Amino acid sequence: MLSATRFQQVVLIAAVLVPAAVFGVAAWWNRGEVLREGTETVERTTAVMHEHVAKVFDTADLLLDRVQDRIEGMDDERIAGPEVSAFLAAVKQPLDQIVSVWVADARGYVLAGSQGWDRSTSIRDRDFFAAQRDNAEAGTYVSAAFSGRATTIASFAVSRRRRGPDGRFPGTIHVSLSPDYFSHFFREAAPPFPHAALLARMDGALLARDPGRDASTRLAPGSPLLRAIERRPERGLDRDVSSLDGKDRIFAYRRIGRWPVYVSFGADADALLGRWRANLRAYGLVALAAALTLLGSAWLALRQARAAKAAEAALAREAAARAAAEARQAAEARFRGVFESRAVGMSVFDLATGETLLCNDRLLEMTGGSRAEFEAGSWDWRRVTPPEHLVRDEQAVAEARARGWWSPYEKEYERPDGSRLPVRISSAPLPGEAGRVVVLVEDISEQREAEMRRDLLMREVDHRAKNALATARAALRLTRAPDLPSYVERVDGRITALAQALALLSQTQWQGVDLATLLRGELAPFLDGSRGQVRLEGATLTIGANAVQALAMAVHELATNATKYGALSRAEGRLLLRWEVLAGPPGRLHMSWQESGGPPVVAPPQDSGFGTRVLQATLARQLGGSVEQHWEPGGLRCEILLPAARVLAAEEAPERRLPFSPPTG
Numbered sequence: 299m300l301s302a303t304r305f306q307q308v309v310l311i312a313a314v315l316v317p318a319a320v321f322g323v324a325a326w327w328n329r330g331e332v333l334r335e336g337t338e339t340v341e342r343t344t345a346v347m348h349e350h351v352a353k354v355f356d357t358a359d360l361l362l363d364r365v366q367d368r369i370e371g372m373d374d375e376r377i378a379g380p381e382v383s384a385f386l387a388a389v390k391q392p393l394d395q396i397v398s399v400w401v402a403d404a405r406g407y408v409l410a411g412s413q414g415w416d417r418s419t420s421i422r423d424r425d426f427f428a429a430q431r432d433n434a435e436a437g438t439y440v441s442a443a444f445s446g447r448a449t450t451i452a453s454f455a456v457s458r459r460r461r462g463p464d465g466r467f468p469g470t471i472h473v474s475l476s477p478d479y480f481s482h483f484f485r486e487a488a489p490p491f492p493h494a495a496l497l498a499r500m501d502g503a504l505l506a507r508d509p510g511r512d513a514s515t516r517l518a519p520g521s522p523l524l525r526a527i528e529r530r531p532e533r534g535l536d537r538d539v540s541s542l543d544g545k546d547r548i549f550a551y552r553r554i555g556r557w558p559v560y561v562s563f564g565a566d567a568d569a570l571l572g573r574w575r576a577n578l579r580a581y582g583l584v585a586l587a588a589a590l591t592l593l594g595s596a597w598l599a600l601r602q603a604r605a606a607k608a609a610e611a612a613l614a615r616e617a618a619a620r621a622a623a624e625a626r627q628a629a630e631a632r633f634r635g636v637f638e639s640r641a642v643g644m645s646v647f648d649l650a651t652g653e654t655l656l657c658n659d660r661l662l663e664m665t666g667g668s669r670a671e672f673e674a675g676s677w678d679w680r681r682v683t684p685p686e687h688l689v690r691d692e693q694a695v696a697e698a699r700a701r702g703w704w705s706p707y708e709k710e711y712e713r714p715d716g717s718r719l720p721v722r723i724s725s726a727p728l729p730g731e732a733g734r735v736v737v738l739v740e741d742i743s744e745q746r747e748a749e750m751r752r753d754l755l756m757r758e759v760d761h762r763a764k765n766a767l768a769t770a771r772a773a774l775r776l777t778r779a780p781d782l783p784s785y786v787e788r789v790d791g792r793i794t795a796l797a798q799a800l801a802l803l804s805q806t807q808w809q810g811v812d813l814a815t816l817l818r819g820e821l822a823p824f825l826d827g828s829r830g831q832v833r834l835e836g837a838t839l840t841i842g843a844n845a846v847q848a849l850a851m852a853v854h855e856l857a858t859n860a861t862k863y864g865a866l867s868r869a870e871g872r873l874l875l876r877w878e879v880l881a882g883p884p885g886r887l888h889m890s891w892q893e894s895g896g897p898p899v900v901a902p903p904q905d906s907g908f909g910t911r912v913l914q915a916t917l918a919r920q921l922g923g924s925v926e927q928h929w930e931p932g933g934l935r936c937e938i939l940l941p942a943a944r945v946l947a948a949e950e951a952p953e954r955r956l957p958f959s960p961p962t963g
Contacts, residue, residue, distance in 0.1 A: 310600055313592030321585035329574050336570035337548055339489050342533060344550040344563040346487050351480065351497060351561050352554050354395050358456040358473045359438060361399065364389060365471050366461065369401060369410075374469075377401055378409040386412040397446060397453045397474040401460070402427065404469050408448075415448035421470075426457040429469045432870060434459065440559055442503040443477055452477050454505050480506035484563075485927050493568040494540065494547060500558040517541060523551060523562055524602060536566065643739030645679075647725070649699050650733050655677060661739055664721065666713035678820065682711050684695075684718070694723070698735055702727045708742065720746050765864045799850035803843055810840040810947035817875060820853045831866055836877035839887070840947040848916035849945070856891055856936060865896030885942035893933030902929035921945060 317776070368385055369377050376382075386399040390412040399412040407424025408415055421427050426441035441455040457472035477497075484495035485508045491863075502517035502524055517524055522538030533552040540547055550562030586829040637644050643661030645654050657672050671677040683691060687709040694704035706724035713719060720742050725735040798819045802811040814834060818825060821832045841849060865871030877889045917923045923940035 307600065309595075310593065310597065313595070314589055317589040320588075321581050324581050325574075325578055328577050329571065332570060332577075333548070333567075336565055340548055340563055340565050341486060341550045343489060343495075344552055344561060347484060347495060347563055348552040348554065350487070351559075354475065354480075355554055355557055355559070357393065358396070358475060360803040361389060361473055362438065362456065362458045362471055363392075363400060365401065366458065370461070374403050374409055382410040383412070386410055395475060395479045397451050397476045398449055399471075399473050401471050402469045404431075404467050406469075409469070413448065416592070419447055421447075421472075424455070426455045426472060427470055428870075430459040431467050432872075434465070434467070438507075438557075440499060440557060441472075442499070443505055446474055447710050449474070452820075465924065477506035481508045482508055484508040487561070489565075492569040493564060494543070494545070494549075494566075495561075495563045497559065497561055498523070498870065500553075500560060501670065505559070515542070521548065523560075526551065527560060540564070558874060567671045642741075643721075645737045645739075646728060647735050647737050648733065649695060649735065652695065655734070664719055664739060664741060665711045666715070683709055684711070694725075696803070699724060703735055704882055717753040719743060751818075775788040796847060796851065799847045803846055808843045810842050811846050813841050813877065816841060816846065816850060817853060820850060820857055821873075821875075831869075831871055832873045832875065834875050836875075837879065839877070839879065841945060842947045845921055845940075845945045848920050852913050852916045852938075860893055860896070860934070863897070865893035868896055871895040879942055879946070880939075882942070885938045885946075887942050887945050889938040889940070891934070891936035891938070893935070896933050899929045899931055899933060902927070 299630065365386065369382060372382075382401065386401070386781060390396050390399050396412075400408055400421075401410040402408050402421055406420040406424075406427055408417070422431075424441065424444065426439050429436045429439045429441075436459065439457050440453075443454045445451070446453045451474075451475060453474035455472040455474050457470050460468045460471055462468035480497050481495075484497075484506070488495055488508065494507070497505040498517060499505065502519065502521065503516065504515045508513075518541045521541035522536060525534045526534050526538075531553065533550070535548075535550045537546070537548045541546065542785050546567045546568065547564035548567055549562055551560050551562035553560050575613065625941070626727065628752075637658055640660045640663075643664050644656075644658045645661055646656040647654055649898065654672075654677075657677070661670065662668060662672060662677070665679070666683040667677045667682070679693075682686065687782075688709055690709060694707060697704040703725045706722055707718065708722050710718045710720050722740045722742050724738045724740075726738075728734040728736050799811070799816070802816060802819065814836065817834055821834075823834050825834075860866040860871075860873060865873050872895045874892045874894070875889070876892075877887065880886045880888050913925050913927075917925050917938060917940065920945055921940050923938060926937045928935040928937070
C-alpha cells in the first residue's frame with residue numbers, strides 16, 4: 299500500500315501525465331480526422347481530373363476517326379490539296395484542348411494540317427511516327443511531350459496509322475494536345491492548398507503537370523507513382539516522398555480508360571496537417587490549465603505528507619536491513635535456479651580432492667548417468683571420459699589449482715549406448731568457497747555438425763570453381779578470330795557472361811537464379827535507356843544451379859550473333875524473347891528467340907562457328923534439350939526446348955508478366 303507521501307507524489311505526477319495523456323489522445327484522433335478528410339479530397343479531385351481527361355482523349359480518338367474517314371481512298375496528292383487542310387482547320391476550330399491536326403506521308407512529310415506550315419517539315423524523328431511506322435499493331439499511340447515545329451507550342455501527340463490499300467505503311471494522322479490546357483484545368487480543379495497534379499504515360503514520361511515542369515522531365519523508374527502503378531495498375535491511393543521535388547504527399551491516381559496514361563493528384567502532407575497544428579494549440583491551452591490546477595492541489599497535499607514521511611524513515615532503515623538478508627537468500631535461490639536449469643550441464647568440483655560435490659540433471663543426462671548413481675557415489679566423470687581425453691582433463695585440473703579456473707577446452711563423453719557427445723568445458727571460481735569451481739558443460743554437437751556442413755560447402759565451391767575454369771578454358775581454346783583484338787573481344791564477352799552467371803549463383807548460395815534476372819544480365823545494353831530493343835515475356839521461373847552457366851553461355855552467343863549480324867546490329871531492330879513451361883509429362887521449358895527489323899536474311903550461314911557449337915554443346919548435349927534455328931527473311935527465329943526436370947529448380951506455373959515496355963523510335 300502506498301504511503302501518504304508516495305501517494306501525494308503519484309498525484310503530483312498524475313497532475314501532469316493525465317492532462318498530457320488526454321492531450322495526446324485528442325491530438326492523435328484529430329490528426330487522423332484531418333488526414334482522412336484530406337485523403338477524401340485527394341480522391342475526389344483525382345476523380346474529377348480523370349473524368350475530364352478521359353473526355354479529352356475520347357474526343358481526340360473521335361477526331362482521328364473523322365479524319366481517317368475523310369481521307370479514306372485518297373492518294374497523297376489529293377490529301378495535300380487545300381480541301382483536306384480546310385477540313386482539318388474546321389474540325390479543330392471549336393476544340394480549345396486541340397493544338398493542331400496533321401496528316402503525314404510514309405516519309406514523315408506533312409501533307410495536310412489545321413494551320414499553315416513549311417512544306418519541307420518532316421516528323422519522321424518523332425517517337426509517335428516511328429512507333430506507327432515500325433509496328434502495324436501500334437494502334438492509337440500517345441507520344442512524349444514536345445514543342446511543335448509549326449505551332450511552336452508545347453504539345454503531345456495522339457497518333458494513328460493511316461490505312462493503306464495493300465498493308466504497307468502510308469503515313470500517320472495525329473492530333474496535338476496542349477499540356478498547358480490540362481495544367482490549367484488541374485489548377486482550377488485543385489483545392490486551395492499546396493499540391494501536385496500531373497498527367498503521365500505509364501513509362502514515366504510527363505505530359506502535363508501543375509505546378510509546371512520541363513517537358514523533358516520523366517519520373518524515375520523507382521518513383522513512388524510508378525511503384526504504386528506496378529502494384530495496382532488501374533487506380534490507387536498511397537503516401538510517399540515525391541521523386542520530383544522531395545515533398546511528402548498523399549496522392550491518388552487513375553488510369554485513363556484503355557490508354558497507357560494516368561492522372562494523379564497529390565496533396566502536401568505538411569499542408570494538410572496545418573489545420574491539425576492549429577487545433578493542437580487550442581487543445582494545449584486546455585490541457586495546460588487543467589495541469590496547473592491539479593499541480594496546485596497536489597503540491598499542498600504533498601507538503602502535509604512530508605511530516606509523516608520523517609516518522610517513517612526509521613521504519614525504512616529497519617526494512618532495508620531485512621531486505622539485505624532477503625537479497626542474500628534470493629541470490630542463493632537464483633544460483634540454485636540456474637544450477638538446476640537444463641540449459642547447460644553444471645557441477646561443483648573440489649580441486650583438492652578431485653570430488654564432484656554437486657551435479658545437475660542436465661549433466662547426468664549428457665553423460666547417460668542417473669541421480670541415483672550420483673547419490674550412491676557410483677557416478678564419476680572419469681568413467682564416462684574416453685582414455686584419449688583424460689590427459690587434457692588432468693591438465694585442466696592442474697591449471698585451476700594454480701590460478702583458480704581453467705581455460706575452456708573441448709572433449710567427448712562416452713555414453714552407455716556407445717555414442718559419443720562432444721562438449722565444451724569451462725569453469726569459474728565458486729564465490730566464498732576457495733578451492734572449488736563451478737564447472738559448465740556445453741553440448742556442441744550442433745556446432746560440430748555446422749562445421750561438417752561448412753566443409754561440405756567448401757568442397758562444393760571447389761567443384762563449381764573447377765567447372766567454371768573448365769568452361770573458361772574451352773572458350774579460350776575454341777574461340778577463333780582473324781586478329782588479336784578480335785580474339786580478346788570475343789573471349790572477354792564469353793568470360794564476362796560466365797562471370798555474371800557465377801555472380802548470380804553466389805547471391806543465392808547456389809540455389810538457382812531467376813530466369814528473367816539471368817536474361818536481363820545478358821541483354822542489359824538493349825533493355826534499358828533510349829534503345830529499348832529487347833522485350834522479355836514469360837512467367838517467373840527459377841533456373842537450377844546446374845543449368846545456369848550453360849543457359850547463360852547460350853544466350854550470350856545468340857545475343858553476340860544478333861549484335862554483329864542480326865536485329866541488334868541496327869537501331870530499328872527488335873528482339874522478342876518469350877518462355878513458358880509446357881505441360882507434361884515430361885514437362886519442358888520452351889524458349890522462343892525472334893529477331894525482326896535487322897538486315898534481311900538472304901540464306902542461312904554455310905558453316906557453324908563457335909556460337910553454334912556452344913548452343914549444341916550446352917543446350918542439347920549438356921542439358922538434354924533441342925535447338926532449332928530458322929533463318930527467316932525477317933530475322934533469326936530460334937526455338938529451344940529443355941527438359942524442366944533438368945533445368946528448373948522446381949516446376950512453377952506462370953504467375954505474372956514482365957512490365958510493358960512501350961516502343962521507342
